[in-house]
Amino acid sequence: xxxxxxxxxxxxxxxxxxxxxxxxxxxxxxxxxxxxxxxxxxxxxxxxxxxxxxxxxxxxxxxxxxxxxxxxxxxxxxxxxxxxxxxxxxxxxxxxxxxxxxxxxxxxxxxxxxxxxxxxxxxxxxxxxxxxxxxxxxxxxxxxxxxxxxxxxxxxxxxxxxxxxxxxxxxxxxxxxxxxxxxxxxxxxxxxxxxxxxxxxxxxxxxxxxxxxxxxxxxxxxxxxxxxxxxxxxxxxxxxxxxxxxxxxxxxxxxxxxxxxxxxxxxxxxxxxxxxxxxxxxxxxxxxxxxxxxxxxxxxxxxxxxxxxxxxxxxxxxxxxxxxxxxxxxxxxxxxxxxxxxxxxxxxxxxxxxxxxxxxxxxxxxxxxxxxxxxxxxxxxxxxxxxxxxxxxxxxxxxxxxxxxxxxxxxxxxxxxxxxxxxxxxxxxxxxxxxxxxxxxxxxxxxxx
Ligand code: ATP
Ligand code: MG
Numbered sequence: 370x371x372x373x374x375x376x377x378x379x380x381x382x383x384x385x386x387x388x389x390x391x392x393x394x395x396x397x398x399x400x401x402x403x404x405x406x407x408x409x410x411x412x413x414x415x416x417x418x419x420x421x422x423x424x425x426x427x428x429x430x431x432x433x434x435x436x437x438x439x440x441x442x443x444x445x446x447x448x449x450x451x452x453x454x455x456x457x458x459x460x461x462x463x464x465x466x467x468x469x470x471x472x473x474x475x476x477x478x479x480x481x482x483x484x485x486x487x488x489x490x491x492x493x494x495x496x497x498x499x500x501x502x503x504x505x506x507x508x509x510x511x512x513x514x515x516x517x518x519x520x521x522x523x524x525x526x527x528x529x530x531x532x533x534x535x536x537x538x539x540x541x542x543x544x545x546x547x548x549x550x551x552x553x554x555x556x557x558x559x560x561x562x563x564x565x566x567x568x569x570x571x572x573x574x575x576x577x578x579x580x581x582x583x584x585x586x587x588x589x590x591x592x593x594x595x596x597x598x599x600x601x602x603x604x605x606x607x608x609x610x611x612x613x614x615x616x617x618x619x620x621x622x623x624x625x626x627x628x629x630x631x632x633x634x635x636x637x638x639x640x641x642x643x644x645x646x647x648x649x650x651x652x653x654x655x656x657x658x659x660x661x662x663x664x665x666x667x668x669x670x671x672x673x674x675x676x677x678x679x680x681x682x683x684x685x686x687x688x689x690x691x692x693x694x695x696x697x698x699x700x701x702x703x704x705x706x707x708x709x710x711x712x713x714x715x716x717x718x719x720x721x722x723x724x725x726x727x728x729x730x731x732x733x734x735x736x737x738x739x740x741x742x743x744x745x746x747x748x749x750x751x752x753x754x755x756x757x758x759x760x761x762x763x764x765x766x767x768x769x770x771x772x773x774x775x776x777x778x779x780x781x782x783x784x785x786x787x788x789x790x791x792x793x794x795x796x797x798x799x800x801x802x803x804x805x806x807x808x809x810x811x812x813x814x815x816x817x818x
Contacts, residue, residue, distance in 0.1 A: 381551070392429075417525035417526055421433065435472055436474075438525070440509075443455050446465075460475070515552070518550060520549045523537045562596065591630050602631065603717065630714070633714065671758065674758060680707055684707055731758070734755075735759050756777050
């Protein structure tokens, strides 16, 4: 395991950074997190802020949330707080709930028993791929630091002396703006392949480079991600793309061969940046980033609909040409198939997959906007998402699609009289689509009833 092995890798040796040197002020720390730290200290336990919040504070960024670690066990933590819930199966954690803010408190994590002890010890288990599946071992602060992923994530802030204990030279990584794994990268990725995605996420989010030793094994180990449960990958993918740095993240994922294991159906479309397919994906990611950075709502459904749009079109076209299906039937089958295949890798909760289908289905309906149909489309609960999707397609493809998108831009805001006029103009221009003469019904032959 980590501690025993590597000498050439950044190992664990604590350096205490005093208050005067790290620049973290209590004013930047959530009051509730401070309450938790003081309370645990008062009860005689060690307690620290750790991980992302210490890193972000050192970078002068606003932490997303504040995580605490302590030597108190979950049950001991619970004794100290009336507003405490114990959660987690893989590793028991305490959530201290303050209205909308939740402070997560974890007990120091220890090492896993070595392979030889594993069969008798019940704490840590590996599945058939060698991944850790359960790890309930409590440990010391040093062990806890060693088990963390990147050097800048193993810094601990205490309110006893307001110092930061830096176990893996995280401060240097921050100065060099480098994402660097603790320990041997291959071993750390084998233990948990999701760390490859985390390396990319932090590089994009913190605008850092990935150290060469941390980056170099990723391409050949990327395939290990296919063993990660799809539900966990759903969570991780959300963090990757709904973070405000989606464009940069996508580029890094692609450069490190990580799109293929996450979105296998997309891999055939990963062409030059100038290709229509890539332009569309980047346009959608840019749009998502802008929305996230403006604190507007984004739905993962929109993103998945976009990432899988060209695979869907290809599949549907193939069905039409090979099986002679109508566009309607071909798209219906293709939608189910493309979503089904994607969920083998990344779980997509039903509440999103239905929206993905709505967005796709609206792409078929938006061009057929004669008469009453135009109003039915406008009244569709997902009209807005479908229209936004069409708009982005129009921006990339131009031509008829852009014209169609512009038509809908005008139509949705027009007065009823104007709308009527738009529909009449359309009918005259396009030769009055579906006013097919009604076929007379054959009189029923009731003789053999
Ligand atoms: P963010 O601000 O984006 O949430 P974070 O560093 O807080 O970044 P979390 O996913 O919240 O990321 O994890 C909290 C901490 O737990 C990390 O800083 C890291 O020390 C540790 N950690 C999380 N996931 C792993 C992992 N897969 N392997 C090792 N350590 C991990
Ligand atoms: Mg966090």
